[in-house]
Structures are given as structure tokens and as C-alpha cells.
Amino acid sequence: MSTTATAIGVSSKRGIWGGGNEPLKASYGKLMMWFFLLSDIFTFAAFLITYAAIRVSYPGYAGSMDTFQGSNEYWPIPELVFDAFPFFHGVHMPLVFVGLMTFILILSSVTMVLAVEAGHRNDRKDVVKWMLWTLLGGIAFLSCQAWEWSHFIHGSDGGTVLTYVNSVNKVVNETVFGANLVVNEYGPAAFAQLFFFITGFHGFHVTIGVVLLFLAFYQAAVGVYERRGHYEMIEKIGLYWHFVDLVWVFVFTFFYLI
Amino acid sequence: MAIQENKSTLEVTPRDDAKFWKIWKTAGILLAITAVEFVMAFTMDRGLLLYFLFIALTIWKAKYIMMDFMHLGDEVKPLFYSIIVPLIFLVWLVIALVREGTDIFNLRW
Numbered sequence A: 001m002s003t004t005a006t007a008i009g010v011s012s013k014r015g016i017w018g019g020g021n022e023p024l025k026a027s028y029g030k031l032m033m034w035f036f037l038l039s040d041i042f043t044f045a046a047f048l049i050t051y052a053a054i055r056v057s058y059p060g061y062a063g064s065m066d067t068f069q070g071s072n073e074y075w076p077i078p079e080l081v082f083d084a085f086p087f088f089h090g091v092h093m094p095l096v097f098v099g100l101m102t103f104i105l106i107l108s109s110v111t112m113v114l115a116v117e118a119g120h121r122n123d124r125k126d127v128v129k130w131m132l133w134t135l136l137g138g139i140a141f142l143s144c145q146a147w148e149w150s151h152f153i154h155g156s157d158g159g160t161v162l163t164y165v166n167s168v169n170k171v172v173n174e175t176v177f178g179a180n181l182v183v184n185e186y187g188p189a190a191f192a193q194l195f196f197f198i199t200g201f202h203g204f205h206v207t208i209g210v211v212l213l214f215l216a217f218y219q220a221a222v223g224v225y226e227r228r229g230h231y232e233m234i235e236k237i238g239l240y241w242h243f244v245d246l247v248w249v250f251v252f253t254f255f256y257l258i
Numbered sequence B: 001m002a003i004q005e006n007k008s009t010l011e012v013t014p015r016d017d018a019k020f021w022k023i024w025k026t027a028g029i030l031l032a033i034t035a036v037e038f039v040m041a042f043t044m045d046r047g048l049l050l051y052f053l054f055i056a057l058t059i060w061k062a063k064y065i066m067m068d069f070m071h072l073g074d075e076v077k078p079l080f081y082s083i084i085v086p087l088i089f090l091v092w093l094v095i096a097l098v099r100e101g102t103d104i105f106n107l108r109w
Helices: A026-054 A096-120 A125-153 A191-223 A222-228 A232-257 B016-043 B048-069 B076-108
Strands: A160-165 A169-176
Touching: A026 A160, A026 A191, A026 A232, A026 B016, A026 B076, A096 A232, A096 B016, A096 B048, A125 A160, A160 A191, A160 B016, A191 A222, A191 A232, A222 B048, A232 B016
Parallel strands: none
Antiparallel strands: A160 A169
């Protein structure tokens, strides 16, 4: 049984077949959010399983860690690609920045649960406080991702010499810096394509989430939910926000660790 | 929509400390698992065992997020199963696409 106060009351007048009943004991909005999230799980799963399929179709980098060179002949080791940190140019700090991003997103998920919990108690002040922290966490994560993308696109100082087919179908041999959808200095073209699509689609979800969080924060602050009599909107947006965190946990494992 | 209208019309219940600290405990577990994964990435040899452990730990984290943060475990059983059971299709997708990728590897290299 959910302890939540829901938006819909139970219709005792109309009986079982008259409508207005809640067989799943959850309001329409919460139910639809869950089924939307289920469909979104399939979308993200399709992305990540595609990554796995393309990953196993390439040989991995087999040489020593110290002499790693990007090549479109083999798949790179992620900790040797994602090793930069803002303000520490040229320092090898493998996965530290993406670890920081994971911590930020998990913590913003925690403050979101605290906001939902405060909503159950109708505590407007606490809801506003925790929504603000969640919102800040979301914005911090997006800022980190913007830096991560920018660094990935611009690339390292030296670049990599690659032979590849360019965008006008000509075979060229030249030094490649950074990444785009045709070629990248880290690995096969599919590596950067998958990076852009998977982290981009997740970042798009975070962006939508931040907009929703701001709306909920604002409406809670001006007392819309107070007048409505319940804080269910916080709960629904909370479900979405936790889902974004859930997806990131999988992206972190499959893209950055494996 | 005046922000000064702070008179509460709803009854505010005080915070339940046990619930509050349980949420932080879950957060601690999630951060600890992430830290363990991080250490494993640098201390263990890359291979099937490491990948298996990574995936197991990830699913463990997902369980905490869905059960403790999204409260899926508190919903009625039909709702719980209508979210969890369809995920069984993903098992087929993993097997089919990884098999496909392996075959492409064998043809290409």
C-alpha cells in the first residue's frame, strides 16, 4: 500500500464498473509516469545494448597502458580517453571527472527523495529547500557534461594520425584532433557516435528534468500545491528525476567502466 | 500568487527522523558501491570477471534506486510486476545483439 495522498478520491457511488476506481492504487498521473518510464527504459536499453553489440564487433586495445594511441582499428580503453579534469590541463586523471558527475547526480537524487518525503508531510518550507538543492545538482551535472563534451570534441594537444574515409568519400591520411560524427582521434567512428548519442540523449533527459524541477520548485514556493491540497506533482517529477539517475548508473558502467 | 501568503492551510506533520536517516543510509550505500567500482577499475585486470562484477554491482544499485528512491516496492503487486516483467524482453535483446556483434567480429577480423 502506498502511504501517499493521491489526487483521485475513490468513487463509492459508481461501483466497480462505473469508473473512478483505482485498481493499482496509484493516481492516473503517477501510473502514466511509470509507464512512460518503462518505455524510456526500452529506449535507453536499446542504445546501451547497441553499444555492446558494436563494442564486441571490434578488437579491444591490447597493448600497454603507457603507450596507448587512439586508432580506428581497435576499441579504446575508456579510462585512457576520459582522463581530463578542468583546470588540470595535461594531468592524467582517469575517470575522476565522470566519477564526480556520478556523485553529483546521485546526491541530487537523494535531495529529490527528501523533497518527496517533505511533500508527504505537507511541509512547504522543506519541499522548497530540497527542490532547490535538487535543481542546483541538476544544473551542476549539466555544466559538467557541457565541459566533458567540449573537451571530447576539441581533443588532445597531439591528436592522432589516422587513415580514414572522409565526408566526401575520399581516403585521407592526416592528424585528427578531437571527435565528430565522421572521425575521431580516440577510436573507431562508432565510438564517438555512440558517445554523442547515448550521453546526449541522457543529457537531453536531464535538461527536461531541470525544467520540470524548476517548475515544481516555483509552484511549491508560491503555494500552488498548498492550495491544491497535496504535493503529488513533486512525487511524479521525482520519479522522472530518479529515472535519469538510474540511467546514468548504467551509462557510467557500460560506457566508462567496461 | 503572492509569495507572502505563507499561512499554511495544510496540516504539517513533523519530520520522522528514522525515515530521514534511512534515505541518507541508502545514499551512502549507492556512493560506496560507486567508489568500489571505481577502485576495481584500476586494481583488477580487465576481463570477463571484472565485467560481470561491474554489471552485478550496477543492477544492485538500480535495485536500491527503484525500491528506495522510486518506492516501486511500496506499490501494489500488479503495478510492481507490470513494470518489472516487461524487462524480460531485454534479456533476449542482449543475447541477440551480442551474438550478432560477435559474428561481425569473426567475419571482419
